[in-house]
Amino acid sequence: MDHPTPAATERRSQAGFDLTPPTPAQRERLVADLTDEERHVILEHGTERPFCGVFNEAKARGTYTCRQCGLPLFRSGTKFESGTGWPSFFDPIDRSHVAFVRDTSYGMVRTEIRCTRCDGHLGHVFNDGPPPTGERYCMNSVSLSFVPEGEPLPDLLDRGAPEGEAQT
Template identity: 85%
Template sequence: MDQSTTAATQRRSKAGFDLTPPTKEERDHLIADLNDEERHVILEHGTERPFCGVFNEAKSRGTYGCRLCGLPLFKSGTKFESGTGWPSFFDPIDRSHVAFVRDTSYGMIRTEIRCTRCEGHLGHVFNDGPPPTGERYCMNSVSLRFVAEGDPLPDLLDRGAPEGEPIA
């Protein structure tokens, strides 16, 4: 972790993950690894075309995290088929991993979701999901990275993992 990050500014989620935003240098390093479509969606709040994302029909067990910073966002057990053309989930790993932002673009009122740690655009959340939450987190595949069950989570910012969590 950057030496300038002090214990006073470090934030941890209830799930134990460090939510401290990346430094400018760390962010620049993460952004350098993005392709054009990922830049458009994650940094410019774009949207990928429906039914084209690699995770829309994915069924593997594991964890979906932020493509930019690696923060774990959803377990595969909360993924469901919404019929919308984008991967959908009904409950995040930890609600503090997702930032909720009012979005009034395109003449609509929606709730944008961003990664709490790096502020990368993930998608939108709607109140038409299945029980128990009734929420549908409609995600862009390019905003996500997948880690298969049993594989270590990425530690792109060298922050370490909560106790008991494997990390690469």
């Protein structure tokens, strides 16, 4: 059976990041690195308790990435205090980095946010955020990692950084 070459199946975002899902071997390695709580939230679509996440009150400048695969999701400049108990952002780095999925769990209709690359559960998005988007991306801290400004973004899948990518 012929397998397509990586270049033939690679998908890139406008921001230049490879969105191709991890291979089964890569996924196994990424999942093995998760804590029990991270597995519950990221893989089983759980939710961490409000006001307990490490990033809820974080103010440092940098980039928030997917905890599981390292895809950049939000810049610190889009983070705001929503009062909900979870870190909130009003705009992703690139909308193609997050997947929007209808969620009808718990008798509610919401829009779940997943990492486009690894399909990990991140949180939900609501239409009650600040301008300019009016959106509130309500994220679980355990679904995120943080890279301080000036430090290199993670390359957990050994795919290299996009050309000319400078972290801001």
